[in-house]
Amino acid sequence: MHRKTGAVAALAATAIVLAGCSAAEAEPAADGSAAPSGAEASTITVYTSEPQEKIDEIIAAFNEQRPEITVEVFRAGTGDLTARIESERAAGEVQADVLLAADAPTFEGYAAEGLLAELDTADEAALDPAVLDAEGYYVGTRIIPTVIAYNTDAVESAPTSWQELTDPSYADRLVMPNPDVSGAAAFNAAVWLDEEQLGEEWLTALAENQPVIVDSNGPASQAIASGAQPVGVVVDYLVRDLAAAGSPIAVSYPEEGVPFVSQPAGIFASSDEVAASQAFVDFLVSAEGQQLAVEQAYLPVRGDVGTPEGAPAMADIALLNPDLDVIAETKADAVATFNALFQ
Template identity: 70%
Template sequence: MSRMRSTVPLALLGVAAIALAGCSSSTSPAATAEPAAGALEPATITLYTSEPQEKADELVAAFNEIHPEITVEVFRAGTGDLTTRVATERESGGIQADVFLAADAGTFEGYAAEGLLLEYTPADVEALNADVVDAEGFYTGTRIIPTVIAYNTGIITEAPESWQELTDAAYADQIVMPNPDVSGAAAYNAAVWLDDEQLGEEWMTALAENRPVIADSNGPVSQAVATGAQPVGIVVDYLVRELAEQGSPIAVSYPSEGVPYVSQPVGIFADTEQAEAAQAFVDFLVSEEGQKLAVEQSYLPVRSDVGTPEGAPSMDEITILSPDLETIRSTQDAAVETFRSLFLR
């Protein structure tokens, strides 16, 4: 199964809201009925996700307000651990999850190419940003999560404005960043940086010479910056907003060269025995209600009719790095190995 394609730049989310009327799809079973109308047969589905546990619990609770008859069992881990778990389960008899909500589109491209995902187009798909919807219908992005530069405002008086600035000797031993062996976003970022002509291996080598601390995931990175243990971090933006709202001395800088982003896609495994319940869960994630919850959880949404988090820029204020997904998928393992050789020696 070949899935060669290119990705167009992320469309602006600041455009006028898309009218929802008449947006049902004749090819989608769930698109012929309103997601909140009527109960389904009682069912239990298993969700594998890299979402923080508290946020995953909020998602399930909100979904159960609409579909109390569906039980969602959550297994939460970093994306690297989740993909390892899926690979192990495939070898030992079958994937135990029904729904996968994690990481970047490249991971889902690989799963789709291997025939692991159920083809499904969510209800209200026309209301979504087209750049996060798989053209072949195997997965859909659920939020926009850029990786940015975070800095401690009590220590750093002038925020770094570019990725290149982080290679300056002034930032030696001052930076913290996540481990791509654990964080799916970090693995994706490594491939994007290496692919970008403004950055590439030369930039990564120079950054490594500043001896960044490598934390397990984005959460510890943001905490290290907020506490001042490391005054500068490379981290996903929503964590910075959350800590700033809580009063931590932390702020965000969107580098001038552009920011890589993941869309936290959701997909349904092809061998699920609870397809209808799984589809209802996918529908909820990208519905108006589900996306309002995403905004409340400090994420940039994938639809334009639900606002944006307080303090977040509009997408037309951010330069986005949108590489070819097939290139990133095919080079990501090698990019992670390059990262290991440079940063984890």
């Protein structure tokens, strides 16, 4: 599906330059690895949908290891990011070096169009194979499942399945994010429609309960926490964030399994800072980067850093793993189906 790009040669050339640093010129990084000493200052631009506070923490931790690399950020929702990327492509080339957002099918499409450089990701063997692109154009940086969340003050018995949400008792009590705005919600729509246990029949029955559709996962989680809509569909880390802050909200992982996005990272083929960009991507999936992800309430992409407080072990979560080519091909139609049913 992918096509090789000229950025491979650029990456290889940069790697040779870095390899020229002798062991005597290297200093230990915070994770014990060798970081180049006296490396030239560089600046990379990251397009991301990460919450501002979380991306600020990531950059601060990265700069403890690589202070010579300045990371500039443009933060927006996935829909706005993809629109910006398309606009910049039309004008000439993408102005970012790294994309940290969205879902694997989005990156599959970009790779197929020659928009991404091949990665040389460090420590791949430690990563969950589910987040690795077989052709090496992107790597997942956290597991972000979409789950059922509920207000513990308003709901006595937590729903345990997606099918349960179609019960008439949940009419006018549900909230969901808008797939036109949320990349995760768009991905979920395609996964649900592709899932044999669910499909269009389930989505139609769910629509009959008239969920409130809000722009994104943030407002959806807030509506649940406040009790305005006591049950909803939302990404799990937001539930943990709100519960840790004292909100009466909890998470339920549906027994049919949960769709998930892996917040991939990739380097644009047009980047002039491939080596610095690769260093940033490597930090995201390193043990230290993943420990930070866990501290930020995310489920990790490697098995040696545990899971967030209150979260189940990864082995206890049923993840839905659809064919990503099918999801990429059907996502636009799935969003159209969702909109027809829910709006």
